[in-house]
Amino acid sequence: MRSVLKRTSALVLRRGLTTYQSTWWKNDSLFRVHPSISRALAENQPVVALESTIITHGMPYPHNLRTAKEVEAIVRAEGATPATVGIIKGKVHVGLSSEELDHLAQCTSSLKVSRRDLPHVISKGLSGGTTVSATMIAAHRAGIPVFVTGGIGGVHRDGENSLDISADLTELGKTPIAVISAGVKSILDIGRTLEFLETHGVCVATYGKSNNFPAFFSPQSGFTSSCQVGNPAEAAKLIASALSLGLHSGVLLAVPIPEEHAASGQQIEDAIQVAVAEASANGITGRDVTPFILQKVNDLTEGKSLQANIALIRNNARVGSQIACALSKQMNETELKGQTHSRNHSSCSESDVVVIGGINVDFIAKGKTKTIEFGQTNPGSVCQSFGGVGRNIADCLSRLDHRPLLISAIGADSNGDAVLNYCKHMNTSAVARLEEQSTATYCAVITESGELSLGLGDMDIHQQITEQYVSQFEKQLSSAKLVCLDGNIPVSTIDYVCGIAKKHNINVWYEPTDSEKACKPFLSDAWKSLSYSSPNLVELCTMNKTLGFPTPAVLPNSVEEVLSVAVTLSRPLLEHLHCVVVTLGAHGLLVCGEHDAGSVTLQPRKERKRRQLCAVHYPALTVTAEETMNVSGAGDSLAGALMAGILQQRDTDSCVRMGLLAARLSLASPHPISPTLTLDCVDPDKAPSQNRPKLTYRCID
Template sequence: MLLRKCALGGFRALLCRTYTQNQKHIVVHPEIRQALSQKQPIVALESTIITHGMPVPQNVETALQVEEMVRQNGAVPATIGIIDGCIKVGLTQEELMKLAHKPREQVIKCSRRDLPYVVAAQQSGGTTVAATMIVAHQVGIPIFATGGIGGVHREGHVTMDVSADLVELGRTPVAVVCSGVKSILDIPRTLEYLETQGVCVASYASMGGVFPDFYTRDSGCKVPYNLETAADAARLLRAWRELDLQSGVLIGVPIPEEFAADKSAIDAAIEQANAEAQAQGVSGKEVTPFLLSHIAGITKGRSLQANIALIKNNAAVAAQIASAWVAGNGHQCGDSREPKKKPVVVGASILDLSFRVKDMHGLHLDGATYKSVAKHAAGGVGRNIAEGIYKLYGEVNLISAVGNDHFAQMLRQLMPAALQSNLIVDAQHATSLCSVIFDRLGDCKLILGDMDVHDSITTAALKAKSELFSQAPLIVMDSNLSEQAMSSTLQLAQQFQVPVFFEPTDMFIAGKPFKLPAELTQHIRLLKPNLHELKTIVEAITGQAVKHQPDTKQEQSELLKQTKGLLRQIDTRFNCIIATLGNHGVLLSIRSDAETDPSKLLSLSPSGEHTTLFYAPPKLQHIVNVSGAGDSFCAGFITALLKQCHTLDECVATGFASAERALLSESAVPDSYIKEGDNFESYFQQIEEKMQRKRI
C-alpha cells in the first residue's frame, strides 16, 4: 500500500492517522485501517510465535486461535509480520500460512536491528516483542499481547546477553500484556533492568503483586503495582498516555491456574535445557527458541500446551483492557490531545422495504397477489450519509427520529450503534417506512412512504442538542425535515458559525429551505442536487420558472451546457454546488479559490468568482444497487474535506470511490468501504487516475 508522495499527499491523512514518510514499507490491512479510523479497540500480536516459537501446525492453529480470542473479547487483532520485505500489520490467514511454511532458514527472527536488512533484502521475518512494539507504535496501536518477553539471560551479568525487548520497553510507548519474563531467564535481574529503563511494571489479578514467570504463576518476585481489573489497567494506560512518557508499560498476567506447571519440575527442565544449549554452543537470538523447543521435549509437550494457553489468555486480557480504554473515552487510537470534531447530520432514518415481482405477466394495481422477492434495509438520506461518514471518517452525530415500534427495532439492528445515541423516539408516530415495488425487470413501479415521524425533529429537540452543533465542523441537512426543523437547524448554524451541506433529497421538496429568510440560507455553503432538484432550487431562489425540462439522456455537450446555465443563476450564493448527472458524472460549480484549497468550500465568507469543472468517473460493470450511491458520494466528499485533502481532485475521487463501493453493495451503504485483501487508498488512486476532468 504505497501512496504516491505528491498527488496523494492529502489523502495520506484521510485514512492513515499516524503515518510518516519512514512508513512507506508498512502495509496496514483494511480492517485494521478502518478500526484505527473509527477508534475501535485493537490488539497488536507478534509473529515469532509463528516462525520460531512453535512447530507446525500448532503455530498457525495457535495464531488463529489467539486472533479469535481478541475478537471474542471485543477488539480487533493485528498480527504483525514481514513477508518478502513488506511489513504487514494484520496478516491474512493466507499470509499466516505462507509465513509458517517458509523454511526456517529463510525466515529471520526480527528485532530492531534486523528490520532495515530484512526490508532492503526483501526477505521474510517474524517480529519479536521489540520489532512488534516499533511497528505497532508507528501505525498507532498502543496495546500488544504476547506470551512472554525476553530479558537478562542467566549468567547475563557475565555475558552481557540482554534482550532488546527490555531496551525497547524503555523507549517505545506501547503497553505489553504478557505472562511475565520467560522462565528460562534471570527474572530478578530483568526486573531491575526494567526499573533502570523507567518501565512501569505491574501484575494483573495477582495476589500480593506477585509477578508471573511464564510457565508458572509465581516467579518469586514482586512488583510495586497490581491491577485487579481491565478497568484498572485502562485507567493506568490513560494516565500513561496523557503523561507522554515515551516509555512502555509491562503488565504481567499469570497463566491460567489449570495450565500452570509445577515450579520444581519446570526449573529442572530449564536447567537441563540450559546445559544442552551450552554444550552445543547455542548463542545469541537462537538461545530462546532452542530452550523452548528442548523444554517442550523434556516435559513431553506439556510446556507447549501451557504456552498456548497463556498466550490465548493474554490476548483475551489485552482485548478487555483495550475495550475498557476505548469505552472510557481514552482515545486509544490517534492523538488524545486533539480529539476529532464530529460533523452533525440532521435528516431521515427510514426502514426500506422492497418487493421485486417474479410473475411473468404484467403488474397491475388490481388487487391481485403477485409472487415477489422481499428485502429490507436501513435507509433514509440523512442516515445513509451519516453511516458513510462514520465508516470513512470515524466520527459523526446523527439527529433523526424513529417510532417506538417493531420497525424501529428492525432499523436499529441494521444501524451502527454509534449512530443511535441521538435518535429522537416518538411513540405517537410509526417509524418511517418506505415500500418500493419493482417489476421483474427491476423497474420501479410504485413507492409508498410514511414520513410523519420526521416532524418529531422539532425546534425544542434540536436546541436540546445545541452542544453537538457548537462543536461541529460541518452540519449536513436533508430535505425530509419540516421547514420549522430546517429553520432551527440553520439558526444553530448561524449561532455557532458552522457551514451547512444541504442534500435536496427529492425534486418536489428540494426548494424547501430557500423559502426561509436569506440570513439563514446563507449558511448553506454546499449542496448536491441532481438535475431535477437543481431545476427546483433555481426556481425557488430566482422565483422564475425554468422553461426546459432537464434530461440526462441527451447528448453530453448539450447536457453540460444546460446544467452550467442553471448553475450560473445561483452559483455565487454558495461555495460549492455538486450537480450529479447520472452515469455521466458530476458538474461542480465552486468558488475559484477552492480549486487549489478545498478548505475554502467550508468558508462562511462570500464566494466571489466561480469555476465550473466536469468530472466523469470510470465506467463500472456489474452494478448491484443504485439506491445509496449518491449518499456515499456525499460521505466520501465530506470526509475528504474534513480530513483536509490537498486537492479538489482528491475530494471528488474519494466521492466516486465511495459511490462505486455502494454500487457494488446489496445495501445502500456498504458494510465496509474497505474490502478484505484490498485498501481504500489504492482504490481511490485508481479512480483518480481514470476519471476525466475538464473545465467547462
C-alpha cells in the first residue's frame, strides 16, 4: 500500500546557461561574475563588456585607471551596466570592483592574456589584462552580447609571410558577440584584415553616415565595410539578427573617431609610420610591437595620440552603451510581444486565479522489477506526459471548473509545440515562447511499486519567468482571488508577486516544489505576504531554518511524533500565514490554521487579528502498488483540488476530501493530472464515501 500524498523529489542536473559551451567556466573557483552583472543579466538589463589590456598595457598609470573609471561611468550614464573583464590571481572576473581596478592598474606583473594564454594564467594563479579575444570569451560565457574596446588586432604587415595574425580575428569568427571598436590601427594591414574577417564570416559594419572603414586615429582607411548602420536602433537590429540566426560568429561595428579629434589624425599617422620603421629596425616582433609603437607615437606627438586614444575609447563606450540599451529594449519587446503564444488579454482578464510556475515535458520510466539496477538495461516501460508544478496545478484547476491564467515559459521547439497542443483546455495565453531556449524536461525512473529511483531535470528556462515578464500581468494579479507560486520561479519574481499581494490584499499560495526551493520567500520579508503553503516535513524544516528557528536533526517515524514535529514547525509560519498544509506521506495530511467550529478554516480571513490556532490530521487514502502508474503529480493534484475547494467556498473537510481524491486519480494515471479528473468525481457529495478518513484534532495555542 502507498499514500496518495507521497511526494517525489528530483535530482536536477542543470544544463547551465545556453551561452555556456563548457562546464569549467561554471566553476566559481575559476570564473566569477560580479553580483551587479548577474543581477542585470537576470533582469534582462543592458550590460557592456570592457577589456582590461587598456588598463594593464594600453596606458601608463594613473591615466589607465582614470580612463577605465571614466569609461565605466560613461556606460552607467547611458543606462547600461559596465562589466570590465580581467584576471586576478588565476580567477576570471566579469565585472571588477573599484579595488580590483586599482589592483590591475598598478600591478607591474600583469600579463597580456589572449585566448591561448588563459590556461597558463589560470593554472598558475597569475593576473592579467584580457585582450579582445579573451574578453569576448568571458563575456559570451556570461551571456553579455555587446563588448566595447578601442581597436581590434588584425593581420600584421607582411602577415602573408610571417602569419602574424591577431587571435581577435579568429575569435570574431567563432564567438557570437558584437564588438564595438574604432576599426583597426594603421600599423596593421587593414585590407588583408578585412579579407580575413570576410573569410571567417564576420559581419563588418561602419557606424555612421557612410560605410568608410575607420583606421583608429583616422575616420577613413581607404577601405569600406560590407554594410552601414546609422543609429543605435539599426545597430541593435543587425546584432539581434546575427544572434537569432545562430551563426556562431561575431559582428564588428567600426565607429569612426569623433571629428573634433580627427584633425590631429594625420600627425599621428605620420608618427605611426616612423614608429613602425623603428620597430622593424630594432627587431621588435610579436606581441611587443603594438605597445612599442603606441609608446613611441605618444612620445613623437607629445601626448596627442594618448589624448586621441582616450577620446576615442570614451566615444566607443558611449556609442556601444547606446547600442546595448537599444538591443536590450528590442529583445525585451520581442519577448513580450512576439514570444508569447497567442496572447489574448481579454481571456487573461477572465481568470479569478493566477498560477505562476514551470512547465515540463515529463518522461516516466517504470521498471518491471522491485529494484532498478544501475549500469545496465532494466526491463520496463517509458511514457511521455506533460508536467511542471505550475502547469499541473493550473491543469487541475482547469478540470475542476476554473480558468486559471498560467504564467510560464517554454522554448520555441517541438516540445513546446507538444505542450501547447496538449494544454488546449487551459488558458496558456500568458505562456512565453522563447527562442534559443529549451522547454524544460524531466525524466523520472521509478520502480515497479512506484518509488522514485532517479530523477533528472533540465529546468533552466524557469529562470526566464522573470519579474519583468510577470509584471505585465499586474492587473490580473491584483484582481485575482488567489495567486499560486511554484517554487521553481526566481526569487525576485516571488518577491515581486508578494509585494503586489501586500498592496492589494491578495491571497498567495506557495507550493515549494522541493526542499532546496522551499526557502525562497523566506529569504526576505516576502513570506509575510503569503496566505497558504503546502510543504512536506523536509520543506517545512527548510522554511524554519531559513527563518532562524531550530529544527530536529533527525525526523521521527511514528505518527504521533511526526504530527508533534509538524505542529511545532508550522507554528512560527502561522504568525503571518493564514494556513499551512503539511503533507506527511504515508501519515497523511496536517492542516494548521485558525480554529473554527472544531476544525481549521481554509477560507481567507478578512482581517489580521489574534487567532486561536489548531491543527487537524487527515489520514491518507491508499492505493495499491498495482494501481500506481505515476507518482509525479499526486502532490500537485492535491494542492490544485484544495485551491478549487477554497475558491468554491467549501468547508475544510470537503476541500481536503477533494484533494485526496484528485491525488488518488493522479497516481492511477500515466499523466501527472488525470485526464479523467472532473468536479463530479472529486465532489465529496457525489464521490463514493469509502475510505473517508478519521480526523484527529489538536489545539496549537
